[in-house]
Amino acid sequence: MPMKSSHKDALRDIVGADHFTDAQEECLCYAYDATRAQYLPEAVVFPGTTQEVADVLRLADTHRIPVVPRGAGSGFSGGALPVAGGLVMAMNRFNRIRSIDTDNLVAEVEPAVVTAHLQAAVEKKGLFYPPDPASYTFSTIGGNIAENSGGMRAVKYGVTRDYVRGLEVVLPSGEVIHTGSACAKDVVGYDLTTLFVGSEGTLGVVTLATLRLLPLPEAKQTLTAAFGSMAAAARTVSDVIGRGIVPTTLEFLDAPSLQAVERYAPVGLPAEAQAFLLIEVDGDADCIAGPMERVRRVCTENGALQIRLAREKDEQEELWRARRAVSPALRSISPYKMNEDIVVPRSRIPEIIDSIQKTARRYDLPIVSFGHAGDGNIHVNVMGGTRGEADVPKMERAVDDIFQATVKLGGRISGEHGIGLAKQPYIGLNLDAPTLALSRQLKRTLDPHNILNPGKIFPQETDSASSF
Amino acid sequence: MPMKSSHKDALRDIVGADHFTDAQEECLCYAYDATRAQYLPEAVVFPGTTQEVADVLRLADTHRIPVVPRGAGSGFSGGALPVAGGLVMAMNRFNRIRSIDTDNLVAEVEPAVVTAHLQAAVEKKGLFYPPDPASYTFSTIGGNIAENSGGMRAVKYGVTRDYVRGLEVVLPSGEVIHTGSACAKDVVGYDLTTLFVGSEGTLGVVTLATLRLLPLPEAKQTLTAAFGSMAAAARTVSDVIGRGIVPTTLEFLDAPSLQAVERYAPVGLPAEAQAFLLIEVDGDADCIAGPMERVRRVCTENGALQIRLAREKDEQEELWRARRAVSPALRSISPYKMNEDIVVPRSRIPEIIDSIQKTARRYDLPIVSFGHAGDGNIHVNVMGGTRGEADVPKMERAVDDIFQATVKLGGRISGEHGIGLAKQPYIGLNLDAPTLALSRQLKRTLDPHNILNPGKIFPQETDSASSF
Incomplete structure (x- = not known):
């Protein structure tokens, strides 16, 4: 049932005419996200205060108008798509970092603050906000909270949930609740905070977040290692963890990733490399050389073909080139790509990679896997084959097989992206x-x-x- | 309405006659917890399987029989007290550590496993379960989950919630759900795990927990410092954190605590000491001397009267003597004690201590504060004065004042114990x-x-x- 013009008038009254649109060319800008799907909303509101969010939701609840809260629209599971039409609630105006408390290591942040902006702001004060989804230069804190975003540093520092101390949330009824607090310990009533973290915008609209910060680590070292087999790389991952080293980042690329990278922008890997690890260690400047030396030793013991170590920022960037090249390199393989983010217990990585490679052969499709070996979270990209769009049904069967294999190994069908529409x-x-x-x-x-x-x-x- | 004998028969049928009792002398053993209150249950069941827990709850739900799940009964807020009569569900038989997975750093643990037993078992394998409520030698994992227990190491390692990856929970309806997983990242659906952590046994009965483990830190150093004023000690706490040091433990004792300890079991503190800090740093053996040296320097800069440092386990135990003596020492002041566990943002500690001392003078009552300075979590013990039991109403007014002051400073009325009955x-x-x-x-x-x-x-x- 389309929105009535009286409802649109009421929405204009709440947020002001400048902060409402139902012009189709503007609504189109809020119809998409990082998936390929598009659903046109009937209108977009840009509330500026918690009270306005509450008033919009109360109106929508009364008249049964669907409302989809939206941050940067960078999600990979369709969470920001207005599949039922109705209203997109674009949170853009909630873009202030309200406070950074260096004594208590907390920040009060509005949901439309871009994750990288928050990180830069706290780093200027010697503090650290660890969650770093790949989209961090444009995704927002509100979106990160809705999806419980992870990232490269989760193996040591955990995910968004681990940094949310408290929330102001507007419920669909228009009631405003306050969960948690700025305190480090808090057992007053149920943990409502975490109910909203990862709820994908289906339970309430976050209007303010109290986030936990850490002291900024002094230094970081980066190592990359190429291996002749995935099994050798996986053993290395197990051995690093097994020796009590907690790396900040532990990323891997499989053989098809390496081939894609070498075709797209060669980074000088040995021709026989079948797997690649990128390992970072951070901490006090005088305390990271020891663990990194142990990492290097583990790589050597497992027959690494090439090991490179970087202590300085410029060299580190160079080592990241292969890892960063994967996503753009994939586009050169096929415009058809199904981007999944399965997770398995870390020790099951060799088995799942083996299973994925069998699936690739069974369907004669390129399947490229890379990602967060340290926490078992693998980005599996099922690519279109030679037949282009006609391969899509086959790709879907391949994804289905991969999910089945994941679950058999005690894994989950999403480690970072969420369920949304896609899963x-x-x-x-x-x-x-x-x-x-x-x-x-x-x-x-x-x-x-x-x-x-x-x-x-x-x-x-x-x-x-x-x-x- | 008392339980019918037909219901008791049905309960015996479910768990077996050996695992049911309604004998008053046995029920008495399940009437108390670590508060002073007692409520006699009508019966106690000791289920042995998840199915039995489900069957008991389904029966209770059908016949509206209150059920209170119980671990060790060591809670400080009355969460295990059967205030409405009915049934105590003692989880004692769920006492197995089902697995410790050294590859994936997770353990599967039944709820009646004693926290210290889990810790010892994982430490044998070089792993670490950090949450350490003061009761850890007798409290259980199930109780820790129900209360989201904290402890001494929370300043660095967080609380129980931060280590619960997944749960098997029996709902009051008798339905069995499975939340979370063993995976390090998991965003499949709502975070139901955390809804149960800290729910104080009001939402479901945990029958199995998947807990996250860490590598066991190699080494630890302990430092104690005595100060001539609470302000100097508080500045030290701020400075330690402000310099990017993350201590494992950062405990404090106020002046009344020190007086109580010196009367009870002198530990050789300077006579003019008005505050005492105990600070531990853990990590790689070759990496803790640096931070500890910085801690020592901060203490010196803030005019510490006495600093002692221990690198070896025996010496460390000696330094813990003052901290450990506080609780028994309090018993020697008065049998009447209200034990609160407020929490404030760390930087507000001097203000809350000042306010508490004013309250003590206003009501002419001994009030002894100590605890977890690192996370602002203070154990405030309002003691009976010279009039014994007649002081209780005055003690209650003092607690009320302290809670009001806590909230004004952005604090919470409970950091560890929960709301239960008491709060x-x-x-x-x-x-x-x-x-x-x-x-x-x-x-x-x-x-x-x-x-x-x-x-x-x-x-x-x-x-x-x-x-x-």
Whole structure:
């Protein structure tokens, strides 16, 4: 049911005419995200205060208008797509870092602050906000919270959830709640904070976040190592962890990634390299050489073909070239790409990579895997083959096989991107029926009229009696 | 309404006659916790399997029998007290460490495993489970999860929540859900795990936990410093953190604590000492001397009267004597003690200590404060004065004043112990009405008949229409 013009007038009254649009050419800008899908919203509002967010949601709840909160629209699972039409709530105006408290190591941040901007601001004060999703130069804190974003440094520092101390959240009813606090310990009532972190914009709209900071590590060293087999690289990963080293970053590229990189922008890897690791260690300046030397030794013991070590920033950037080249290199293989982000217990990486390579052969498709070996989180890119778009059904079967293999190894179908729209058909692979039922109940409790980001996370129920 | 004998028969059928009792002398053993209160249950069951837990809860739900899950009964807020009678579900038989996975740094642990036993078991394999509530030699993992227990090492390592990856939980309906996973990253659906951590046994019964482990730090150094004023000690705390040092432990004792310790078991502190810090640093053996030297320098700069440093385990134990003596020393002051665990942003410690000392003078009561300076979490012990039990109302007014002052400084009324029964009247100081309303709604969603640990966390509502 399209939005009535009276509702549009009411929305203009709430946010001001300058902060509302239903012009199609403007709405188009809010129809997409980092997936390929597009859904045109009927209107976009740009609230400027928590009260305006509350008033918009209350109106939407009363009139059953779908509302999709939106940060930078950089998500990979469709979480910001207005699949049911209605309203996009663009949070752009919530773009202030309200405070950085150097005594208590917390910051108060509005949701549209870009992650990299927050990082730069706290680093100027000698502090550190670790979560670093690949999109960090444009994704926002609000989006990071909605998706519980991870990143390269999660192996040592954890994910977004581990840095959210408290939230101001507007519920679909328009009620404003305050979860958690700036305190380091807090056991007053249920942990509502974490219920919203990773809820993909389906339970409430975050208007303010209290984030935990750390002291900025003094120094960092970077090492890359090329191996003749994935098995040797995987043994290296296990051995590094097994010797009690906690690297900041532990990334890997598989053989198809290396081939793609070498074709796109050669970085001088040995021709026989079948796997590549990038390992960083950070900490006090006088304390990282020891662990890094142990990392180097582990690489040598496992037969690394080439090892490079960088202590200075410029050299480090050079070592990152191969890792950073993968994503652009993939575009040169095929415009058709299904970008999954499975996660397995770290020790199961060799098995899942083996299984993925078998899947590639079975369907005769390029499948390129790389990512966060340190936490078992693998970006699996199933690429189109020679037949272009006609390969898509085959690609979908390959993804299905990979998810099945992941679950058999105790893994999860998403480590970073979320379920959104893209992975709904697969959620049952990880969540059993009672767990999914409880999740749906929570959604109903917080959003009884299902106005907030409807159609996300939960697969359509066939039984209409229990649909919402 | 007392339990019917038919219900007792049904419970015996579920768990076996050996694992059920309604003998008053046995029920008495499950009537207490670490608070002074006692409430006699009508019966106690000792389920042995998840299925039995589910069957007991389903029966209880059908017949509206209150059920209070119980670990070691060592809680300080009354969470394990059967205030509404009914059934205590003692989890004692869930006492196995099912696995310790050294490759993936996770353990699968049943809820009745004692925290210290888990720690010893993982340390044998070179691993580390950091949460260490003071009760860790007898409290259980299930209780720690229910209360989101903290401890001495939280300043560096966080609290129980930060180590729970996944849970098997039986809901009050008898449905069994599985939250999270063993994976380091996992964004499949809502974060249900954390909803149960800290829910004080009101939302579900944990039957299995997947816990995250760390590599065991190689070495530790311990330093104690005595200061002539609380202000100097507080400046030291700020400066340590401000210089980017992340100590493992940063404990303090105030002047009344030191007096109590010196009377009880003298440890040789300077007579003019008004505050005492205990600071530990852990990590790689060759990397802790540097930070510890910086700690020592900060102490000296802030005019420490006495500094002692211990590198070896025996010497370290000696330095811990003052800190460990506080709790027993308090018993020698008065049998009447109200043990609160407020938390403030770390930089507000001097203000709250000042306010607490004013409260002590106002009511002419000994008030002894000590605890976790590093995370602002202070154990405030309001002691009975010369009039013994007659001082109790005055003690309650003092606690009230302290909570008010805490909240004014941006603090929380509980950092470790939880709300339970003891702090219900105060929960509104921290949770505004919409936040409390949402919390109650969640309780109703998961436990519509309010059978699981009824009467906890939420204050009685005067409006009977909305009570549950």
